Amino acid sequence: MNIGFLYMDLRILSSLEARMPWTLANRAMKRAGLDGSQGWDGARAKYSSTDHPEAETFLIGLLRQHALCGEKMTKFYAVGDAVKAELLEAINGLSPADHAFAERYPLVMSEAELTEQTSEPVLVSVERTDDGVGAVFAQTIKLTSREQIPIGEVFNDPDTVRERYDEVIGLKFEAVQMFNIIWVPHHDGLVEVRTDFPRGMRQELAHEIQSQFKAIANSLVEGSPLEQPIDLFPLISSIYETVGEGTVVELSFKTSTASIKNEKMRRTRLCLRDELYHKGGKDALGTRIEPFKVSIRWEFQHEGQAYQPELTLAGTSRGQQTAGGPEKGQLVSGAVIKNCIGMVDYEHVKAKMVAHMPSDEGEAAS
Structure with a gap:
């Protein structure tokens, strides 16, 4: 550019x-x-x-x-060497579209400009790094957010409005540009579909977009090789139970007394594993808790720079019937990886996840 x-x-x-x-x-x-x-x-x-x-x-x-x-939901697909080679060849053979998105990349358009752009994915770049090759697509989506409307500033008779309503909520519609990636790594067998996960995006929409790009990836090669993403649910307990593995900042879990708990740390450098109320409650139970959602942050230095990426793995307390997304039987099909400034911190989180994957999935990543 x-x-x-x-x-x-x-x-x-x-x-x-x-x-x-x-x-x-x-x-x-x-x-x-x-x-x-x-x-x-x-x-x-x-x-x-x-x-x-x-x-x-x-x-x-x-x-x-x-x-x-940056700010991605990622799903991992284990593939063999032949499929990976075919995908690499297909992506390397792509050329960016003659489109305003491609001309502006990696910058984004203003909201006013986005209203004139397509919601269909547009290939804007093929990125090649030491870690892998990625097909980068841009598209526009519309997000809806709820905002409190200041009664005193908007209504001609605010006192009358306040007599009837405690608050007035408006729906705000916002056009957002996304960068969504089909990523083929050089050093392991985990093809990734990475889609933007901006603030305000619903999980259901995120999974729909994931399915869209899984279909695009499958259209590039014979036989639709990307089937079910790796189930990440086992990682929740594995990461939580590994003392010293990052800082747990949020945890949702079930207990043997049939209660459901959600705990968050307000102090960013403190870990929920060590929080007194959390430890006391576990000790009083005398039985193991059953985590179904975890958010964990890692802090590390690389070449003099500080990084603090965060991973969220979110199932539900109801198990397989409702959790995880459109793939039947999946508990947690996607990882939300946030607060990454670039490849260094993203790859750090991926390496941590791979270390906690079941042996058969971890072998694909080795």
């Missing part, structure tokens, strides 16, 4: 804002030598009249990585 601006291309900042949580985007700007201490408006005002070509180049590269790895 050619920038060609006398001053900094503020579309880069807009893309960071659209793609990343603020804490992650601020960290990215600092790594690029920019100051984000005054928030998005302050950053735009500060850099709208200055030229930062090195920062632009760095952030463009980071946005490419984030398109591959």
Whole structure:
């Protein structure tokens, strides 16, 4: 992508804002030598009249990585060497579409621009790294969110409204650009379908989009080799029960007394495994709990940079009848991997998951 601006291309900042949580985007700007201490408006005002070509180049590269790895739901499919080779050949033979999405990649369009774009997937890039090859597709979806409407600012007679309603909720419709990936690794046998999982997306919609891209992957080769994704439910207990494996920040579980619990840690550096109330409750039970949802964060350093990726594996307390998505019998078919700035932290989470997979699935990843 050619920038060609006398001053900094503020579309880069807009893309960071659209793609990343603020804490992650601020960290990215600092790594690029920019100051984000005054928030998005302050950053735009500060850099709208200055030229930062090195920062632009760095952030463009980071946005490419984030398109591959950031804020994703991922499903893993174990395949043999022949299928993997066929998929690699097929993806390497693809060419990006002649489309506005491809011209703008890895930047995203504004919401106004997105209203004019298709909801159908458009191939925007084939990314090749030391870890694998990915077909990158862009598309537009519409998300609905609920927002509280300030009664005093909107209604002509707010007192009358308050007599009848405690609060007024409005539905906000927002066009969002997604980057969805079909990823074929070089070093293992786990083909990945990675789809964006932005804030406000429903699980049902995420699974529908996953199925769409599974079908696209199967259309590239003979025989529809991607069938059932790996069931990740066994990883929930395995990760939770491994002392020292990351920081557990949320846990949902059943107990032998037929109760269902959901616990979250408000202090980000403390682990639920060690929280006094949690430990006391387990000791009082005298029997094992049955986790069905876990969120876990890893903190590590790599080449002087700090990373804090987070993994969520979410089943339900009702088991196989309702959990996991469209694949019959699946408990947890998809992993939600968030707070990744690029490939380093995403691959860190993947490696942790592979280490806890049952032996037959783990062999495919080795």
